[in-house]
Amino acid sequence: MNAATQFDVLASAAHPVHGYQAFTLGDFSFERDEYFVHIRWTTARGKPLSHTMDAGNFLRALMRDVGWGFFYGWVNFDSVFGTTNHYNTVDVFAGSYNASYKSAGADLLQNFPSEQVRLTFVAILENWTNAGFDPYAAPLETGTPYGRKNGANLAAVRRVRQLAERCVGLRDDLAMRTDDGGYPVNRAFADVPQDTPELHPEPGFENDVHAFNLFAYLSRSDVVWNPSFTSVVKHSFMCPTTEEHILPIIHGNDRVEWFFQMCDEITWDCGDKLTAEPRARVVMKAGDMAAMPADCRHQGYSPKRSMLLVWENGSPKVVHDILAGTSPVYPVTF
Numbered sequence: 001m002n003a004a005t006q007f008d009v010l011a012s013a014a015h016p017v018h019g020y021q022a023f024t025l026g027d028f029s030f031e032r033d034e035y036f037v038h039i040r041w042t043t044a045r046g047k048p049l050s051h052t053m054d055a056g057n058f059l060r061a062l063m064r065d066v067g068w069g070f071f072y073g074w075v076n077f078d079s080v081f082g083t084t085n086h087y088n089t090v091d092v093f094a095g096s097y098n099a100s101y102k103s104a105g106a107d108l109l110q111n112f113p114s115e116q117v118r119l120t121f122v123a124i125l126e127n128w129t130n131a132g133f134d135p136y137a138a139p140l141e142t143g144t145p146y147g148r149k150n151g152a153n154l155a156a157v158r159r160v161r162q163l164a165e166r167c168v169g170l171r172d173d174l175a176m177r178t179d180d181g182g183y184p185v186n187r188a189f190a191d192v193p194q195d196t197p198e199l200h201p202e203p204g205f206e207n208d209v210h211a212f213n214l215f216a217y218l219s220r221s222d223v224v225w226n227p228s229f230t231s232v233v234k235h236s237f238m239c240p241t242t243e244e245h246i247l248p249i250i251h252g253n254d255r256v257e258w259f260f261q262m263c264d265e266i267t268w269d270c271g272d273k274l275t276a277e278p279r280a281r282v283v284m285k286a287g288d289m290a291a292m293p294a295d296c297r298h299q300g301y302s303p304k305r306s307m308l309l310v311w312e313n314g315s316p317k318v319v320h321d322i323l324a325g326t327s328p329v330y331p332v333t334f
Ligand SMILES: [Fe+2]
Pocket: 251, 257, 292, 298
């Protein structure tokens, strides 16, 4: 037992052929080979089951789950495996939110202290991510996740999510992204103006009156599907992000999220949060707004790098209000 962390990560020795370690968390085990990840568990009736995922898809999903601290609600890696954040503890599940697995009794859900899951998932991510593969990057902007173990990419997988305390560009807060800071303009946003707004605050209000060029800031994002905080007012979090290819997780909401499509286009598949049954397909073009209700799951497809403003309600209370029926599942009724 490591006194500093309180939780042991249960890992095997490196595999003699492909070189990856295997990991155990509760009654779940995790193995990878050159192409695939295999998750195994035993059902309540004692039946051993396994689930297979593409290694690249698994690592891209795992990166978000780790990087976002298990996020808001459900992080489904696919229609079978995922986590649910209870904000001090985390459920790890297989088949629990899939109607067919559930009705067949093929599911398993176990709850752990968040730190125990985090340490295990970080160990998997760091062991299974090879040199040259960045799970936060767009597929066209990084190397392959496949093959035998080949080094590591700790700089990429230890990247910290950029969270403003008040607003990007304010004194002692997140700096604007620049060439010198290591954030060149992305190939898809070469036409985005890089000018800055004029600011004329009264003396004494220089750290209160503020504006910045959000399009310029986003044009220099080096990752995709990774909402950062650009402004925070109480529990209102503006989380703009650039998107390309597929959202690596299927997000299940425990609260309402608003989306504003700032440029280009994203298609969303929306389903039932508990059963995975399809519910809607939403095509968002530049200027469109949509809200994802608190009882849905959603996954987006962005054929070209696009800018999406996600507006999150960060209230720790709203989840309980929704469960109690005192706050609505839908943000607006017509
Ligand atoms: Fe979401």
